Amino acid sequence: MSLDAAYLEYPHRRRGYDHDLYPWSNLHERPPVAWPDGKSVAVWVCIDLEWFPITPEDKPFRAPGHMQTPYPDYRHYTSREYGTRVGFYRLLASLAKAGVKASVATNGAIADRYPQIIADIVAAGHEIIAHSTDMNGTVATGLDEADERALIQSSLDSLERASGTRPRGWLSIARSQSWNTPRLLKEAGLDYCCDWVNDELPWRFNSGLINLPLNHELSDRQIITVQQHSAESYAQQMTDAFDWLEREAKESGSGRMLPLNITPYILGLPYRIDAFDRLIADLAARHESWFATGSQIVDAWQEASPSSG
Numbered sequence: 001m002s003l004d005a006a007y008l009e010y011p012h013r014r015r016g017y018d019h020d021l022y023p024w025s026n027l028h029e030r031p032p033v034a035w036p037d038g039k040s041v042a043v044w045v046c047i048d049l050e051w052f053p054i055t056p057e058d059k060p061f062r063a064p065g066h067m068q069t070p071y072p073d074y075r076h077y078t079s080r081e082y083g084t085r086v087g088f089y090r091l092l093a094s095l096a097k098a099g100v101k102a103s104v105a106t107n108g109a110i111a112d113r114y115p116q117i118i119a120d121i122v123a124a125g126h127e128i129i130a131h132s133t134d135m136n137g138t139v140a141t142g143l144d145e146a147d148e149r150a151l152i153q154s155s156l157d158s159l160e161r162a163s164g165t166r167p168r169g170w171l172s173i174a175r176s177q178s179w180n181t182p183r184l185l186k187e188a189g190l191d192y193c194c195d196w197v198n199d200e201l202p203w204r205f206n207s208g209l210i211n212l213p214l215n216h217e218l219s220d221r222q223i224i225t226v227q228q229h230s231a232e233s234y235a236q237q238m239t240d241a242f243d244w245l246e247r248e249a250k251e252s253g254s255g256r257m258l259p260l261n262i263t264p265y266i267l268g269l270p271y272r273i274d275a276f277d278r279l280i281a282d283l284a285a286r287h288e289s290w291f292a293t294g295s296q297i298v299d300a301w302q303e304a305s306p307s308s309g
Contacts, residue, residue, distance in 0.1 A: 020206060021182060021205055021206060021207075022203060022204065022205045022206055022211075023206075025199075025203060027199065027200065027201065028252065030201075030254075030305070031254075031305050032252070032253050032254035032255075033201060033254050033255040033301060033304045033305055034254075034255060034304045035255040035290050035300055035304070036290060036300055037290070039255070039288060039289065039290035040245075040246055040249035040250060040255055040256065040288045041242060041245050041246050041249060041255065041256050041257070041258055041288055041289050041290065042255060042256070042257045042258070042290050042291075042292050042297050042300070043242070043257075043258050043260065043283055043289050043290065043291045043292070044103065044212075044214075044257060044258070044259045044260065044291075044292060044293070044294060044297055045095065045100060045102035045103070045260045045262060045280075045291070046102065046103045046104075046105055046129075046171070046194065046214055046259060046260065046261050046262070046294065047088070047091060047102055047103070047104045047105065047262045047263075047264065048105050048131065048171075048261065048262070048263050048264075049083075049084065049088060049104050049105065049106045049107065049110055049117070049131070049264065050065070050080065050083070050107050050110075050131065050134075050135050050263075051080075051084070051107045051109040051110050051113065051134045051135060052065070052066055052067065052076075052077065052080045052134070052135040053134055053135065053136050054067060054071070054072055054073065054077045055067070055071060056135075056136065057136040057138075060138055060139075060140035060142055060143060061138055061140060061174070061176070062138075063135040063136070063138055063173045063174060064173075064174050064221070065080070065135070065221070065263075066135055079265055080265050082264075082265050082268075083263065083264030083265030083266075083268060084110070084114060084117060084264065086268060087264035087265050087266075087267070087268020087269065087273075088117070088264040088268060089120075089268075090264075090268045090270075090273045091262060091264055091267065091268055091273075091276070092120065092121075092124060092126075094273065094276055094277040094280055095124070095126070095280065096124060097277070097280075097281070098280045098281050098284040098291075099284065100280055100284055100291045101124075101125055101126055101127070101291065101292070101293050101296075102126050102127070102293065103126070103127045103128075103129050103169065103293045103294040103295075104121050104126050104127065104128050104129070105129050105130075105131040105169075105171040105194070106118070106121075106128050106129070106130070106131050106159060107131050107132060107133060107134045107135065107137070107155070108130070108132070108133045108134065108137075108154055108155040108156075108157070108158030108159055109133060109134035109158070111158040111159050111161065111162035111163070112158050112162075115162045118159070118162040118163050119162075121163070122163050122164070122165075126293070127168075127169070127293035127294060127295055127296075128159055128163050128165070128167055129167050129168070129169035129170060129171055129194070129294060130152075130155045130156055130159055130167040130169070130170045130171070130190075131155070131170075131171045131172075131173070132151060132155050132172065132173050133151055133154050133155050133158070135173060137151050137155070137173060138172075138173045138174065138176060139151070139172050139173070139176055139177055139178055139181060140176050140177075140178055141178045141179055142178070143178055145178075145180050145184070148178060148180060148181065148184055149184050149187075149188075152170070152184055152185065152188050153188060156188060156189075156190075166189070167190070168190060168191040168192065168294075168295050168298075169190065169191065169192050169193065169194060169212065169294045169295065169298075170185050170190050170192070170193045170194070170195075171193070171194040171195065171214065172193070172195045175194070175195040175196075175197065175214070175216065176195070177193075177195055181193075181195075182205050182207055182209050183207055185209055186205075186207045186208060186209040190209065191209070191210060191295070191298060192209065192210040192211065192212050192294065192295075192298050193209060193210075193211055193212070194211070194212050194213070194214040194294065195211070195214075196211045196213060197213050197214065197215045197216060197217075198213065199211075199213045200213060200215075200245075200256060200257055201213070201255075201256070201257055201301065202257075202297065202298055202301045210298055210301075210302075212294050212297060212298055213257075213259070214259050214261055215259060215261075216261070218237075218238070218241065218258075218259055218260065218261060219261035219262075219263070220234055220261065220262055220263050220266045220267045221261075221263050221266060223237060224266055224267070224272070225266060230275075231267065231271070231272035231274075231275035231276065232275050234267075234275065235275040235276065235278065235279040238258070238260060238279055238283075239279065239282065239283075241258055242258050242283060242286075242289070245257075245258055246286075246288045249288075255304075257297065262276070
């Protein structure tokens with residue numbers, strides 16, 4: 001029995017992806033990217049500063065790291081709160097010691113409940129990017145468009161009230177989006193999101209929104225919590241990644257980017273923070289590294305390659 005010829009007919013078949021959100025692009029075929037001062041590797045520290053309601057919502061899905069045991073789950077609730085009370089301030093101290101500025105992906109609920117934390121972030125010169133309303137503010141296809149638009153607006157409004165500056169960047173919970181999200185983020189005035197992990201340099205949606213890839217495989221949650229590696233192993237893996245990217249940048253003549261996605265209640269513990277402290281100090285001391293916020297990387301990328309997709 002032969003295959004029906006119509007089976008092979010697919011109206012969206014084309015080179016690369018079968019959608020019109022953005023064009024397919026090979027990293028090694030793009031024009032070279034030059035970072036400021038001749039640096040070869042942009043190092044981007046992005047800290048997830050989150051507030052978990054003690055009662056999780058499972059629609060459209062339960063956020064990673066949410067409450068696990070029957071209500072009231074004080075054990076997981078208070079360990080998450082440890083991140084805002086203790087762990088985050090250890091991370092701020094490590095960054096200050098190394099002279100490094102970071103992006104802090106912040107729930108709107110943090111701004112509403114703990115405005116002093118926002119004030120401390122701003123005073124230290126770090127960037128705030130929006131991270132939904134709270135850890136029940138998940139996004140997926142099926143969420144009503146008006147509800148998603150209101151969620152984005154509420155997050156941005158809360159963070160602007162507390163910080164005095166409207167965020168330019170957006171990180172969805174679990175990097176999850178609906179089909180509407182890129183358009184709604186652009187309509188809300190955001191310059192970039194961090195949800196799509198298919199690259200190691202920024203790229204642009206057809207709508208004009210920029211994606212700044214924040215690879216979850218490089219996060220402390222994935223390496224330490226999911227894969228059960230030590231903090232020292234995490235730091236070594238990040239060092240290995242930097243070394244590889246630095247060599248690749250030298251060979252290709254184009255800059256590279258290393259994102260460090262950090263969680264305060266994971267790396268901020270007293271037996272882990274020293275590994276992070278030493279990692280940041282080591283990378284900051286390297287001539288090839290350029291520590292930058294998400295907005296700084298996006299701006300430098302646009303200046304270096306304004307026509308890149």
